[in-house]
Amino acid sequence: MSTNQSSAIDQLSTEDLGAKLNPNLLPKHVAIIMDGNGRWAEARYLPRIAGHREGVKSIREITQACSDLGIQALTIYAFSHENWNRPAHETSALMNLLEDFLAEESRKLIEHGIRFRTIGRIKNLPASTIQRVHEAEQATAHLDRLHLTVALSYGGRAEIVDAVREILRDVQKGTLQPDEVDEAVLQQHLYTQGLPDPDLLIRTSGETRISNFLLWQLAYAELYFTPTLWPDFRRHEFLLALLDYQGRERRFGRVLSRTTSS
Ligand code: IPE
Ligand code: IPE
Ligand code: MG
Numbered sequence: 001m002s003t004n005q006s007s008a009i010d011q012l013s014t015e016d017l018g019a020k021l022n023p024n025l026l027p028k029h030v031a032i033i034m035d036g037n038g039r040w041a042e043a044r045y046l047p048r049i050a051g052h053r054e055g056v057k058s059i060r061e062i063t064q065a066c067s068d069l070g071i072q073a074l075t076i077y078a079f080s081h082e083n084w085n086r087p088a089h090e091t092s093a094l095m096n097l098l099e100d101f102l103a104e105e106s107r108k109l110i111e112h113g114i115r116f117r118t119i120g121r122i123k124n125l126p127a128s129t130i131q132r133v134h135e136a137e138q139a140t141a142h143l144d145r146l147h148l149t150v151a152l153s154y155g156g157r158a159e160i161v162d163a164v165r166e167i168l169r170d171v172q173k174g175t176l177q178p179d180e181v182d183e184a185v186l187q188q189h190l191y192t193q194g195l196p197d198p199d200l201l202i203r204t205s206g207e208t209r210i211s212n213f214l215l216w217q218l219a220y221a222e223l224y225f226t227p228t229l230w231p232d233f234r235r236h237e238f239l240l241a242l243l244d245y246q247g248r249e250r251r252f253g254r255v256l257s258r259t260t261s262s
Pocket of ligand 2: 033034035078211
């Protein structure tokens with residue numbers, strides 16, 4: 001996108017941005033690395049948890065936006081395998097926030113037809129969090145308007161290791177032959193089995209790395225990095241990301257269709 005075009009876009013209202021979107025070119029699956037809560041709080045001389053709390057408002061707004069637009073799947077990175085290395089007071093505050101979110105939002109999730117699921121080594125979470133997560137998963141298991149997947153205690157490498165272990169168990173049982181193991185088999189053993197690969201990955205806060213998120217599934221995702229901190233990432237910023245995505249040309253290793261046609 002040229003500088004002129006992007007500055008013209010900067011002038012547009014949220015409503016105008018929505019009107020510019022092509023409803024036929026929306027990503028089916030959006031993945032988000034929600035980063036920058038700590039910096040948002042620190043800039044206001046607030047404790048980090050205040051940033052996480054404000055970040056929950058962004059989760060609500062982006063989930064609602066996906067539902068309004070008819071996007072089929074939203075996968076958000078809420079807590080990484082590596083985030084266990086943070087101070088205990090921060091990790092337990094995050095777990096409490098998640099429990100509160102599920103207690104408050106479960107009814108709304110059901111009303112909006114949103115299926116809630118988690119990916120990651122959920123068994124590492126505190127028992128009370130596991131219970132809330134299972135309750136929300138069960139209460140929404142029949143819904144499929146929007147698939148909201150929350151990555152918790154998640155690591156992309158750990159996910160691949162877990163998939164390989166399951167495949168090896170099948171081989172040991174004799175239900176699968178080593179030669180039958182291909183990309184499709186591996187994919188079927190990932191936590192995200194059943195979901196299409198993300199078309200668009202968004203990372204907020206200016207960091208331009210993947211931080212062990214969906215390593216297998218992001219193979220052909222379009223990447224969008226924005227300096228906006230997660231608590232400030234609302235519908236307006238999301239529409240900007242979607243418009244940017246709609247300007248991309250997805251080639252999947254092929255040559256352009258317009259140079260091969262006719
Ligand atoms: C993202 O915000 C939320 C989690 C990783 C749980 P951070 O807490 O990483 O915020 P920064 O990166 O320190 O600003
Ligand atoms: C990635 O953010 C994990 C989540 C958003 C949950 P981090 O803030 O933990 O990532 P790094 O440490 O900057 O790579
Ligand atoms: Mg961070």
